[in-house]
Amino acid sequence: MPNPPRNRTIRRCAVVGGGIIGIAVARELGRRLGDVHVTVYEKEDRLAAHQTGHNSGVVHAGLYYEPGGLKARLCRRGVELLQEFCATKNLPYEACGKLVIAQTPGESKRLDAIFARATANGVPGVRMLSGGQIREVEPNAVGLSALHSPETAIVDYTAITNALADDVRSQGGTIRLGQEVISLQQQGSGVLVSTKDGGEHYDLVVACAGLQSDRLAAATGEPSTPRIVPFFGQYYLLGKEARDQVRGLIYPVPDPRHPFLGVHLTKRIDGEMMLGPNAFISFGRESYAWNQVALRDVANYALFPGFWNFARQNVPSAVREFQTVVSRKRFIREAMRFVPSLEGASILPGTRGVRAQAMNGDGSLVDDFVIARRRDTVLVRNAPSPGATSSMAIAEYIVEQALQD
Numbered sequence: 001m002p003n004p005p006r007n008r009t010i011r012r013c014a015v016v017g018g019g020i021i022g023i024a025v026a027r028e029l030g031r032r033l034g035d036v037h038v039t040v041y042e043k044e045d046r047l048a049a050h051q052t053g054h055n056s057g058v059v060h061a062g063l064y065y066e067p068g069g070l071k072a073r074l075c076r077r078g079v080e081l082l083q084e085f086c087a088t089k090n091l092p093y094e095a096c097g098k099l100v101i102a103q104t105p106g107e108s109k110r111l112d113a114i115f116a117r118a119t120a121n122g123v124p125g126v127r128m129l130s131g132g133q134i135r136e137v138e139p140n141a142v143g144l145s146a147l148h149s150p151e152t153a154i155v156d157y158t159a160i161t162n163a164l165a166d167d168v169r170s171q172g173g174t175i176r177l178g179q180e181v182i183s184l185q186q187q188g189s190g191v192l193v194s195t196k197d198g199g200e201h202y203d204l205v206v207a208c209a210g211l212q213s214d215r216l217a218a219a220t221g222e223p224s225t226p227r228i229v230p231f232f233g234q235y236y237l238l239g240k241e242a243r244d245q246v247r248g249l250i251y252p253v254p255d256p257r258h259p260f261l262g263v264h265l266t267k268r269i270d271g272e273m274m275l276g277p278n279a280f281i282s283f284g285r286e287s288y289a290w291n292q293v294a295l296r297d298v299a300n301y302a303l304f305p306g307f308w309n310f311a312r313q314n315v316p317s318a319v320r321e322f323q324t325v326v327s328r329k330r331f332i333r334e335a336m337r338f339v340p341s342l343e344g345a346s347i348l349p350g351t352r353g354v355r356a357q358a359m360n361g362d363g364s365l366v367d368d369f370v371i372a373r374r375r376d377t378v379l380v381r382n383a384p385s386p387g388a389t390s391s392m393a394i395a396e397y398i399v400e401q402a403l404q405d
Contacts, residue, residue, distance in 0.1 A: 009203070010033060010036055010203045010204050010403075011035070011036060011037065011203055012036070012037050012039075012190075012201070012202045012203050012204075013026075013029050013033075013036055013037070013038045013039070013202055013203065013204045013205070013206070014038070014039045014040075014041060014191075014193050014200070014202040014204075014205045014206075015029070015038065015039070015040045015041070015205075015206050015207075015208060016040075016041050016181045016184075016193070016205065016206070016207040016208065016209055016216065017040075017041075017042065017207065017208035017209045017210060017380075018040055018041075018042025018044065018046075018047040018048070018049070018161075018165075018175065018177070019047070019048060019049075019050060019051060019052040019161065019208060019210050020048060020052040020157055020160060020161045020164070020387075020388050020391045021208045021210075021380060021383055021387060021388075021391045021394055021395070022040060022042075022206075022208035023040065023047060023161050023164045023165050023168060024164055024391040024392045024394065024395035025206050025208060025394075025395040025398055025399065026038045026040050026164075026165075026168045026173055026175075027164050027167045027168050027171070027173075027395065028392070028395035028396060028398075028399045029204075029206075029399055030167070030168060030171035030172070030173055031171070032399050032403065033403075037172060037173065037174070038168060038171070038172075038173035038174070039173065039174045039175075039176060039200075039202070040165075040168065040173065040174070040175040040176065041176050041179045041180075041181050041193065041195065042175065042176065042177050042178075042179065043178070043179065043180035043181070044177065044178070045177050045178050046177065047158075047161050047162060047165055047175070047177075048157065048158040048161040048162070050210055050211055050286060050354070051210050051211065051353065051354070051355070051356060051387075051388075052157050052158060052161055052388060053157070053158045053161075054288070054351055054352065054353030054354065055157060055353055055385075055388060056154075056235075056266045056268075056274065056277075057154045057155055057156060057157060057266075057268055057269055058098075058152065058153075058154055058249065058266060058389070059079055059082055059083075059093070059152065059153040059154065059155055059389050060075060060079075060152065060385065060386035060389045061075075061079065061098070061118070061123045061124075061126070061149045061151055061152045061153075062075040062076050062079070062118065062121040062122075062123050062386070063100065063114055063117065063118040063121075063123060063126070063147070063149060063152075064114060064117060064118075064254065065117065065121065065386075066117070067117060067120035067121055069368060070368055070369050070397075071367075071368055071369060071386065071390070072121045073393075074369065074390040074393040074394055074397060075121075075386045075389055075390050075393070076121060076122060076123075077390070077393035077396070078386070078389045078390035078391060078392055078393035078394070079151075079153075079389060081392035081393055081396075082155065082160070082389065082391075082392060083153075085160065085163070085164075085392065086155060086160065089160075089163045091155065091156065091159055091160060091163060092155065092156060092159075092269050093153055093154075093155050094153055094154050094155075094267075094269060095150065095151050095152070095153040096152070096153065096154055096247065096248035096249065096267050097137065097148065097149065097150040097151070097152055097247070097248040097249065098148070098149045098152035098248060098249035098250075098251060099129075099134065099137055099138055099141060099146045099147070099148055099149075099248070099249070099250050099251070100114065100146060100147040100149075100251045100252070100253055101134065101141060101142075101143035101144075101145075101146045101250060101251070101252065101253070101338050102143055102144050102145045102146065102253050103143055103144055103252075103253075103337060103338075104144065105144070107144070107252075107253040108144050108145045110253050110254070110256075111128070111145060111146070111147055111253050112128070114147060114253070114254075115128055115147050118147070118149070123149060123151070124150075124151045125148075125149070125150040125151055126147065126148065126149050126150075127147075127148050128145065128146070128147055128148075129145060129146040129147070129148050130145060131143055131144050131145060131146075133146075134146045137247070137248075138246060138247055138248070138250060138339075139247075140245050140246065140339050140340075140341045141246070141250055141338055141339055142338065142339075142340060143338065152248075152249060154249075154266075154267055154268065154269045155269060156269050156270075157388050179195050179197070180195060180196070181193055181194065181195055181207075181209075181216065182194045182195055182196065182219075183219050183220075184205055184207065184216065184219060184220045184377055185199075185220075186220070186221075186374065186375050186376060186377065187201065189203075189376070190202055190203045190204075190376055191203075191204070191205040191375075191376045191377050193205060202376075203376065204376055204377075204378070204402060205376065205377045205378070206377075206378045206380070206398060206402070207220075207377065207378065207379045207380060208380045208383075209380075210356050210383075211228060211230065211285040211286060211354065211356040212228070212285065213228060213356065213358075213379070213380060213381050213382070214226065214227050214228045214358070214381065215228075216379070217372070217379045217381055220374050220377055220379070221374065222372060222374060222379060222381075225306070225359075225360060225361050226358035226359055226360050226366045226370065226381060226382060227300070227301070227304050227306060227307075227358070227359050227361075228285065228356050228357065228358060228359075229281070229301045229304070229306075229307055229310075229357050229358075229359045230281070230282040230284065230285045230287075230297060230301075230354050230355065230356065230357070231260070231279045231280060231281060231282055231354070231355045231357050232279070232280060232281075232282040232287070232288075232352055232353065232354050232355075233276060233277025233278060233279050233352065233353045233354075233355060234276055234277055234278055234324075234325070234349075234350075234352050235274045235275065235276035235277050235350035235351050235352065235353075236274065236275045236276055236328070236331060236332075236347040236348060236349060236350050237272050237273065237274055237275075237347065237348045237349075237350040238272075238273040238274075238275065238342070238345055238346075238347060239345055239346030239347065239348065241345065241346065242273075242341075242342055242345035242346070243271070243272070243273045245273075245339055245341055245342055245345070246265050246267065246273055246339060247267070248267055249264070249265065249266050249267060250264060250265040250338050250339065251264040251265075252264060252337075252338070257316065257317070258314070258316075258317040258320065259279075259310075259314055259317060259365055260278075260279035260317065260321065262278075262320075262334060263275060263276055263277075263278060263324060263331060263334035263335055264276070264335075265335055265338065265339065272350075274350055275331065275332065275334075275335045275347060276331070276350070277352075277353065278321050278324040278325060278331065279321050279355065280318075280321045280322060280325050281301070282297075282354050283297070283298055284297045284298070284354075285297045285354060285356070286354060287354065288351075288352050288353075288354065289352070304359075304361075305361060306359045306360055306361045306362060306363050307359065307363070308363070309361075309362055309363025310359060310363035310364075310365070311363075312363070313363055328347060331347070332345065332347055355384070356382075356384070357384070358370065358381065358382040358384070366382045366384075367384070368382070369382060369383055369384075369387070369390075369394065370382035370383075371394075371397070371398060371401075373401075378398055378401075378402055380394070380398070
């Protein structure tokens, strides 16, 4: 990310977006600069209204990411910061552990590669298990082999976001709810942030707009790609009679033929046990029910050649995911591959999230974090999983880069 102009004074900063990354950035600006005034703009009437408040609550340990890459570095640092923050604020943080289970020899081979990455990334306590050893960790789980990450944890990201916001306010910052940013205009020095109520000038602006990140970036003159294409993920909750069948987290081995992971089992911080999510195209960037259709959002991806390139390349994946969308039985059968004793268990609809999937014009998905700079504006264009885990580390990274001479 290019460095800002030398010797400038930063007194007024704005952050666009009230998810966990935006609030973490606002807090870090206040911590690092001291005498700065930070204003957060959030278009909803509450914080963590979208991706932050609709995710699984998992604190990812850093198993899958390319060693030395931005995701790997910021994920491991993010875990440390989250753990410390939760301890300081007396927020729940449960290291319930995670199993990634292989069911075939091919999956076992891929799992060995994941273990090598996890080891290179310094994931604590990670180890490989034989099929017989799986039951020592998860008595009802089955598989050919597994990777065990005992330090993978679960939290309440909405509670963390609100606690971070308390720090922002105690530092003298302002959080403006119900204030949608319409445009960011670079001035001779600084940026004019405009809402329907008018505009204000800031020395530095950081945009953490999540599902709307590409639109805000394009409004500043940045390229329109990568484009955000929304995919919904439906979770179900296991009935109380089956909740104790699983102790922690059980994941499948990622399949390179499919862009999304598939159904897995996730313990929630309140004790509920979730199945999911699946992944299918959403009828809106902020549509959390099947009958919520945002025509502007649908047109945005329907007219995007990258989406159709992606669709042509992933027909088998679309079929697999669609089956779990229309059939609860298929959904739970996916989970039963790992925990057969779930047969006959009741499931209830849980939360539905919408993933801000950044996509290139050729249909390829953007995997790593993408943070761009346009003079006095920093744009977080892509922060997929482990974005929430890495939020406080992403904030450190953005502020460090922004303050360099």
